[in-house]
Structure formats: structure tokens, C-alpha cells
Amino acid sequence: MIVIEETLFFSPHQDDETLSMGSAIIEHVEKSDTHVILCTDGSKSIIRKVLDDGGSCSYHIKDVHKYSLSESDFSKNRDEEFKDSCKAMGVKENNIHIENNRAHDGELSKDKAREIILKYLEKHPDAKVKTVTPYKALGIHEDHRALGEAALELYKEGKIKDLRFYVEPYDYNDFKKVNPNVRVWKVLSSQEEKLLNAMDAYKKWNPENGNYAIGYHSVKSHFDELKSNKIQYVHAP
Ligand SMILES: [Zn+2]
Numbered sequence: 237m238i239v240i241e242e243t244l245f246f247s248p249h250q251d252d253e254t255l256s257m258g259s260a261i262i263e264h265v266e267k268s269d270t271h272v273i274l275c276t277d278g279s280k281s282i283i284r285k286v287l288d289d290g291g292s293c294s295y296h297i298k299d300v301h302k303y304s305l306s307e308s309d310f311s312k313n314r315d316e317e318f319k320d321s322c323k324a325m326g327v328k329e330n331n332i333h334i335e336n337n338r339a340h341d342g343e344l345s346k347d348k349a350r351e352i353i354l355k356y357l358e359k360h361p362d363a364k365v366k367t368v369t370p371y372k373a374l375g376i377h378e379d380h381r382a383l384g385e386a387a388l389e390l391y392k393e394g395k396i397k398d399l400r401f402y403v404e405p406y407d408y409n410d411f412k413k414v415n416p417n418v419r420v421w422k423v424l425s426s427q428e429e430k431l432l433n434a435m436d437a438y439k440k441w442n443p444e445n446g447n448y449a450i451g452y453h454s455v456k457s458h459f460d461e462l463k464s465n466k467i468q469y470v471h472a473p
Pocket residue numbers: 248249252377380
């Protein structure tokens with residue numbers, strides 16, 4: 237019997253999968269049945285207001301921000317960026333999951349994160365699980381922490397058999413300072429082109445067609461850093 241390896245990537249927000257786990261996703265798509273699961277709706281980003289404030293930004297200097305989106309439309313647009321980015325990394329359409337039971341942005345609790353992870357483990361009990369680290373400095377986003385802690389708990393209970401945590405590259409220096417004893421290793425991107433295309437999905441600016449480059453507006457410097465230094469950081473539980 238041929239056993240196909242399965243891998244589940246859990247992303248707190250639209251863009252975390254690419255910024256913090258993109259190289260790993262690209263690598264795993266090649267060798268396993270790889271799923272990416274989005275765990276919040278990303279609706280609370282300040283960028284919703286920024287897109288409607290009449291100002292401009294360094295990104296598209298000839299245009300002003302005059303785009304008023306409801307929270308749910310904003311969230312839908314972010315979902316499209318997420319899906320396009322996953323597709324660019326080679327994830328099959330059916331393996332890109334906008335979880336129905338996802339949390340509102342900023343409200344992902346450890347219990348909710350457990351529920352979501354368990355739901356996917358039910359279908360894929362032997363899958364390797366990847367998500368963002370629960371260990372970080374004071375600046376950690378609570379949605380990230382909740383997801384990491386839920387995964388760690390499930391690992392300790394034996395429900396996750398193989399777990400890896402990804403450190404957000406933009407927080408790596410801070411992480412090392414606060415967690416000097418956690419052994420972190422680096423993953424280099426083997427297919428830079430795919431990673432760049434995945435990042436581009438968050439940079440699409442075409443308001444007439446509903447593309448607002450929300451990911452890029454919200455964390456431009458994180459995208460720019462990853463572009464110039466395509467390294468990601470992993471540790472074991
Ligand atoms: Zn995030």
C-alpha cells in the first residue's frame with residue numbers, strides 16, 4: 237500500500253502562511269498532500285480605514301485611498317488574496333480552506349483553535365502539522381499565540397504526531413533574545429519564483445476589480461524584507 241504523506245498548515249491571518257511559512261508550503265506541496273487552513277477572518281485590520289481615508293501611500297502614489305469597504309467585503313478581499321497566494325505556492329484549490337468556523341480577527345481563543353485543528357485532524361489523523369510559534373516576546377499577536385498553544389497542547393496529548401512551529405521572520409531577532417534556548421533552524425527557499433508570486437498576490441492593486449493590495453498595505457515592510465531575505469525559521473515543540 238502506498239501511503240501518501242499529508243501536511244496541514246494552520247494560518248492565523250491572511251498573509252501569515254506566506255510570510256512565515258511560504259517556503260515550507262512550497263516544499264511540502266512537492267512531496268505531500270498539503271492543506272492550508274485559514275483560522276480567522278482578518279476583518280479588524282486598520283487597513284480597512286486606511287483604504288478610505290482620502291490619503292495616499294508610497295505604493296501607488298498617483299491614486300488616493302477612497303475605497304469604502306464593509307468589514308465583510310474587506311474580509312472577502314483578504315480571502316481572495318489568501319487563495320491566490322496559496323495557488324501560487326502550488327496548493328490545490330480543494331486544499332485551500334477558509335474555515336467556516338473561523339474566529340473574528342483578534343478573537344481566536346485557544347479553545348477555538350483546538351476545535352479547528354481537531355476538525356482537520358479527524359480527516360487527516362497522521363498529518364504533519366505546521367503553524368506559528370506560541371513562544372514569543374510581549375509583542376506576540378494573541379491570535380498567533382492561541383494557534384501555537386493549541387497545537388502544542390494537542391501535540392502533548394498525542395493527537396498531533398509531528399509538529400513544527402514557524403517563527404515570523406520579522407520577529408526572529410526578538411524571538412532569539414527572549415527564547416535563547418529554543419533551537420531554531422533556517423529554511424531557505426528552494427523555489428524563489430513561487431514565493432515571489434505568492435507575495436505578489438498580496439500586492440495586487442486594481443480597485444476597479446476589487447484588488448486592494450490589503451496584505452501589502454498592512455505589512456509592507458514584512459513583504460519587502462522577505463523579498464530581500466527569503467529565509468524562514470522553524471523549531472520543534
Ligand atoms: Zn497574523
